[in-house]
Amino acid sequence: MLRLSKLTDYGMVVMAALADAEDDTRNAADLATSTGVAPPTVRKLLKRLNRGGLVNSARGARGGYRLARPAEDISIADVIAALEGPVSLTECAAHDGLCSMESVCRLRGHWRVINDAIRGALADVSVADMNRPAPNMPLQPAPGIASRLGS
Amino acid sequence: MLRLSKLTDYGMVVMAALADAEDDTRNAADLATSTGVAPPTVRKLLKRLNRGGLVNSARGARGGYRLARPAEDISIADVIAALEGPVSLTECAAHDGLCSMESVCRLRGHWRVINDAIRGALADVSVADMNRPAPNMPLQPAPGIASRLGS
DNA sequence: CCTATTTAGGACTGAAATGGTCCGGTATCC
DNA sequence: GGATACCGGACCATTTCAGTCCTAAATAGG
Numbered sequence: 001m002l003r004l005s006k007l008t009d010y011g012m013v014v015m016a017a018l019a020d021a022e023d024d025t026r027n028a029a030d031l032a033t034s035t036g037v038a039p040p041t042v043r044k045l046l047k048r049l050n051r052g053g054l055v056n057s058a059r060g061a062r063g064g065y066r067l068a069r070p071a072e073d074i075s076i077a078d079v080i081a082a083l084e085g086p087v088s089l090t091e092c093a094a095h096d097g098l099c100s101m102e103s104v105c106r107l108r109g110h111w112r113v114i115n116d117a118i119r120g121a122l123a124d125v126s127v128a129d130m131n132r133p134a135p136n137m138p139l140q141p142a143p144g145i146a147s148r149l150g151s
Numbered sequence: 152m153l154r155l156s157k158l159t160d161y162g163m164v165v166m167a168a169l170a171d172a173e174d175d176t177r178n179a180a181d182l183a184t185s186t187g188v189a190p191p192t193v194r195k196l197l198k199r200l201n202r203g204g205l206v207n208s209a210r211g212a213r214g215g216y217r218l219a220r221p222a223e224d225i226s227i228a229d230v231i232a233a234l235e236g237p238v239s240l241t242e243c244a245a246h247d248g249l250c251s252m253e254s255v256c257r258l259r260g261h262w263r264v265i266n267d268a269i270r271g272a273l274a275d276v277s278v279a280d281m282n283r284p285a286p287n288m289p290l291q292p293a294p295g296i297a298s299r300l301g302s
Numbered sequence: 303c304c305t306a307t308t309t310a311g312g313a314c315t316g317a318a319a320t321g322g323t324c325c326g327g328t329a330t331c332c
Numbered sequence: 333g334g335a336t337a338c339c340g341g342a343c344c345a346t347t348t349c350a351g352t353c354c355t356a357a358a359t360a361g362g
Contacts, residue, residue: 006320007321016257058329061330063336090154107163195352210357213308
């Protein structure tokens with residue numbers, strides 16, 4: 001698996017929809033109909049995205065949301081971080097001292113490297129990238145992390 | 152987040168322990184004490200790893216487990232796949248037809264690319280790599296996926 | 303052949319996370 | 333002032349996850 005939560009998946013859809021209306025302010029109900037995601041869920045997403053600083057909100061009649069920055073400057077990693085916290089494949093990659101085996105675990109340092117590589121890859125893709133017409137063919141796997149693991 | 156399950160985390164520890172005793176057969180209880188993971192959990196892990204074809208098992212007295220292949224030939228992606236199914240960041244990256252928006256979703260193709268890039272990166276790191284002394288310094292993020300996303 | 307050892311398979315349970323909903327409050331526009 | 337729309341939070345049902353246990357089957361050794 002190694003799956004993103006559904007919320008994050010929907011969150012990307014909402015962000016893409018916001019990127020479409022670059023400068024217009026769009027309200028939650030509007031976004032719900034245009035994305036097909038349930039209205040309460042959209043509201044929840046927008047709240048978190050707002051707190052994460054990815055969108056700006058305007059209250060009151062004719063209020064709504066818009067991207068806080070150009071879509072080019074918002075990465076997938078940003079969206080993930082706003083919705084479910086920073087990327088960290090393992091517990092130990094995120095926090096110190098939680099694992100009792102920490103001091104003797106050879107794996108930990110390696111996980112860190114892998115973790116950062118993946119985060120870096122996700123940070124490299126913007127919402128604007130996601131909003132272009134999709135490629136129809138697969139891709140080459142990303143080049144070597146392994147070479148960076150040796151001591 | 153984007154976190155691996157704890158089982159997978161422990162699974163890597165167990166695989167690393169098996170890689171240490173390259174040719175010896177080790178039983179579940181033994182691995183439990185040397186890794187610090189609870190015995191029933193170790194048994195569960197080994198069963199799944201066996202079914203995934205990553206370890207060979209021998210029943211009966213003096214039985215136990217050993218790696219099915221050299222540690223160099225077993226990747227992290229293999230371990231993840233054996234323990235929690237193949238890497239797939241989003242539902243739609245794995246199966247067709249589950250998402251009602253599928254036909255109109257511009258994001259889907261992009262997720263596939265990202266997904267495969269991450270899988271490729273994980274496939275590039277072997278259990279043997281993980282078993283070396285850990286690096287003490289961070290890393291460079293993985294190089295660009297973004298360039299491969301354009302249509 | 304008999305027994306001790308050790309894996310195979312599956313059922314089961316308690317806890318946690320997840321997805322989704324709703325409500326009272328506040329700010330803004332007309 | 334009234335309608336609109338976001339804000340913050342609480343809340344619940346469902347699913348998933350981690351972890352345990354039990355019975356059956358296979359092997360080694362005496």
